[in-house]
Amino acid sequence: MYKRFFGLKENPFNVNPDPRYLFLTKQTEETLSGLMYGIQTRKGIMTLVGEVGTGKTTLVNRLLDWLHQHGTKTAFLFNSRINSTQFFDFTLAEFEIRCESSSKSQQLMKLNEWLVERFRGGETAVLIIDEAQNLTFPxxxxxxxxxxxxxxxxxxxxxxLSGQPEFEEKLNLPQLRQLRQRIMIRCKTGALTKEEIHDYIFERLKIAGAGANGQPIFSPAAMEAVHKYSLGIPRVVNLLCEHALINAYVEQQRPIGPKIIEDIAREFKLDIAEPVATPESLRTSAELYNSEAFIQNLGEALSRFRVSPSTSSSRGTK
Ligand SMILES: Nc1ncnc2c1ncn2[C@@H]1O[C@H](COP(=O)(O)OP(=O)(O)O)[C@@H](O)[C@H]1O
Ligand SMILES: [Mg+2]
Known part of the structure; x- marks a missing residue:
């Protein structure tokens, strides 16, 4: 509906972490090349930390695309609420390592053998874990x-290991001292500046098919308002812009003015500061998450048998 009105071929502000839409700021570029460098030079453990909605999963998906293009073996665990047994089961399954036994020592031996073979063949193996702030101490x-x-x-x-700022706080705990010392590369994602938000919106509209000429879709004042209410967080930018397209279509308004953005911000209570972290009390029991994680990761593993990596443009969850 609104697509035709704005001359678009697809929804420009989908909240899926689609790597096609990756917008490279100086920081995202540095982060991506930092991770690529760390992997190529076999640094071991690397971290990617950023607030919710700042593009970690999107960046990881781009990294996975790059790794697949280079024939690298990857294992991607996007649900981190798993126990140690599940961790080994999923890692081996993702690397497609066959192991008849479910004993941890046997699995570790298999993994080691497989990694040595990869190494001898000049190949690299990469394990990526998203939402790492949920990983348990074990x-x-x-x-x-x-x-x-x-x-x-x-x-x-x-x-x-990609996670929210709580992950970095967790890493500072004394019991994780040894892990912390092994982190060789630390990367970040962050909020976009006002200028970057302008470019981000233009870039997304362009990828979605908006013509370069003609009347702009968002007025400069609307983009200012997007910056104000999103605080530079790309996921919130997407939310504001997607709803703005819908509302402006209903009102047959082009370019979109700031009032539409302000109304949506109010509707979604973006005009009120909110706490960043989820209160512990809102979390469901660990047991439930474990079985949920199991099913999600299993589903993801199974989908690999149906869809080849090159045809699945986006993976993971928000
Ligand atoms: N650099 C970026 N380029 C394009 N889109 C981005 C970027 N960063 C975030 N987004 C968009 O913002 C939303 C949230 O990104 P996501 O990667 O899920 O964040 P996080 O994993 O940090 O919570 C997604 O819709 C994604 O498309
Ligand atoms: Mg994410």
Whole structure:
């Protein structure tokens, strides 16, 4: 409906972490190349930290695309509410390592053998875990122990841990000292500046098919308002802009003025500051998350058998 009105081929502000829409700011570029460098030079553990909605999963998806293009073996765990057994089960399944036994020592031996084979063949293996702030201490300890799989000079497995700022706080706890010391590359995602938001909106509209000429879709004042209410967080920019397209279509308004943005901000209570972290009390029991994680990761693993990586343009969850 609104697509035709604005001359678009697809929804420009979908909240899926679609790597086609990746907008490279100086920071995202640095982050992406930092991770690529860390993986190529086999640094071992790397972290990617940023507030909710700042583009971590989108960036990880782009990284995965790049790794697949280079024939790198990857394992991607996007649901981190897992226990140690599930962690090993999913990691092996993602790497497509066959192991008849479900004993941890057997699985570790298989993983080690497989990593040594990859290393001898000049290949790299990368494990990426999203939402790392949810990883439990036992699983983080398993991850640390995985960095002991190494040759005399290099780490056999490259590990990217992506999470919200709580993850960084967790890493500062004394019990995670050993893991913290093994982190070789630390990357960040952050809020966009006012100028970057303008470019971000233009870029997304262009990818979605908006013509370069003709009347603009968003007025400069509307984009100012988007900056004000989104605080530069891309997910909120998308929310504001998507609803603005719908409302402006209903009102047959082009370019979109600031009032439409202000109304949506009020509707979504973006005009009220909100706490960043989810209160612990709102979380469901760990048991439930474990089975949920199991099913989600299993679903993801199974979908790989149906869709090849090149045809699935977006993975993961918000
Ligand atoms: N650099 C970026 N380029 C394009 N879109 C982005 C970027 N950063 C975030 N987004 C968009 O913002 C939304 C949230 O991004 P996401 O990667 O899910 O954030 P996070 O994983 O940090 O919570 C997604 O719709 C995504 O498309
Ligand atoms: Mg995410």
């Amino acid at each position: 699983v983080l300890e398993e991850i640390r122990l995985l960095t002991n799989l190494e040759t005399s000079t290099e780490k056999l497995l490259q590990i990217v």
